[in-house]
Amino acid sequence: MIFITLIASLLIAAVSIYQFDKEAKDYHQDRVDRKEKAIKEHINYILSTTTYPLTTENLPLIFRERIHELANIHSMEINIYDLNGHLLKSSKAAFSVDTLSQKIPDRILRIVRSTAEKRFVDLLTSEKGNKYRSSYSYIKDTKFKPLGILSLPYIEDDGYYEKEVKNFMIRFAQVYSFMLLISIIIAYFLSSYITKSLKAISDRITEIRLSSANEKIDQKDSPQEISQLVKAYNLMVDDLEESAAKLAQSEREQAWREMAKQVAHEIKNPLTPMRLTVQSFQRRFNPEDPDIRKKMDEFASTLIQQIDTMTSVASAFSSFASMPAQQNETINMVKIVQLALEIFNESYITFIADEPEVITRMDRTQLIRIITNLVKNAIQAMPDNKPDPLVEVRVYREGSNARICVKDNGKGISMENKNRIFEPKFTTKTSGMGLGLGIIKNIVENYNGSITFESERGKGTMFIVTFPITEEDSTETTNNI
Incomplete structure (x- = not known):
């Protein structure tokens, strides 16, 4: 809508300027015609009343005094040439006659002779850049015999039209600036009304989830196309x-x-x-x-x-x-992990805590279950002939998260098994059913945590369990540890 308004305004402005220019040209052309007609009627009257014989040679004598009278009455410069285009008489002052062309160009003479009306109007530009028209036509005697050529230079004064165009463009710009502003406002509200329904639909589409209930859209007052959508x-x-x-x-x-x-x-x-x-x-x-x-x-x-x-x-x-119901309580994760490790008799199990207390809120039984499963897996990953077995359990805080790291130097996990390590029923051991890590993953995710691992074949595996802890958890003291 804004684009159409802008294009329309530019087209109207261009058409208006073209119309003003055309009117100015038509006005000057009409004025030249009227002036020429009046001057020729006056000249015919002079020729009919003169006592001199009507010959080309006598034209300077006939119009010796009368040419200035003609110029003053009709407010135009008048030049009279013979039939060969040589200047015979001019209404200009004697000292400025030398600046006047003493001969009509041959091109114009040929055009005047070849036309039926024996007349031609040439559009020229002066040295100062001003446009002017010059009319050439035959002077005839009472028997319509050509005596000479009448030349009427007419300077076009476009000052009035230029002022009118300037004033028009100012008013036009004011009106169309206001109209453009109105069109912007209307376009904004119109597009908002049209796109409101589309935005509602797009918002709902982005909220679609396969695992949850999706709301329908109620758009009773929408346009037909939107209603179909x-x-x-x-x-x-x-x-x-x-x-x-x-x-x-x-x-x-x-x-x-x-x-x-x-x-x-x-x-x-x-x-x-x-x-x-x-x-x-x-x-x-x-x-x-x-x-x-x-x-x-x-x-x-x-x-x-x-x-x-x-x-x-x-x-x-x-x-x-079916996991047992969570019995969440405020616990010191360091103490609970240390307690869970006491059931293992292996001397190569080490425990490291970066700080004496990492307070969080969860079920201590499930935390013990996580530690027990991870440490048991680490022990079972040790080859029987491992010279320096090591299982390292570390508890530390990182930002707003509590982390438990269980690291071993056992066999490691092969590349083909890394993507299946948390799958239920998957196991690489000769005993067991492969449910331990799946159960751990469910427990951790129930607390909005995550479990990841890094492993290199022949060098060992490291499991990292992350639990988010709130500021409230970190400021509470432990009870009944």
């Missing part, structure tokens, strides 16, 4: 919710299938030795055997061991599927 968006929200529900259902079913497969696999492992043990005992059973009591004890011990294995499988999957 809103309708399409609302249909997309419905489809997205339906797809999300189906996806969630599919993921749950797939997760349970995978869990069922893993549970079945882990339970089948102890069932096979249990079956073989029972069959072997059944074949060799002899009530009269003097060692029957000893064999019964061995049989029972084997069954109890396998039953404990199945119990640990069920407990592990139960822990992974």
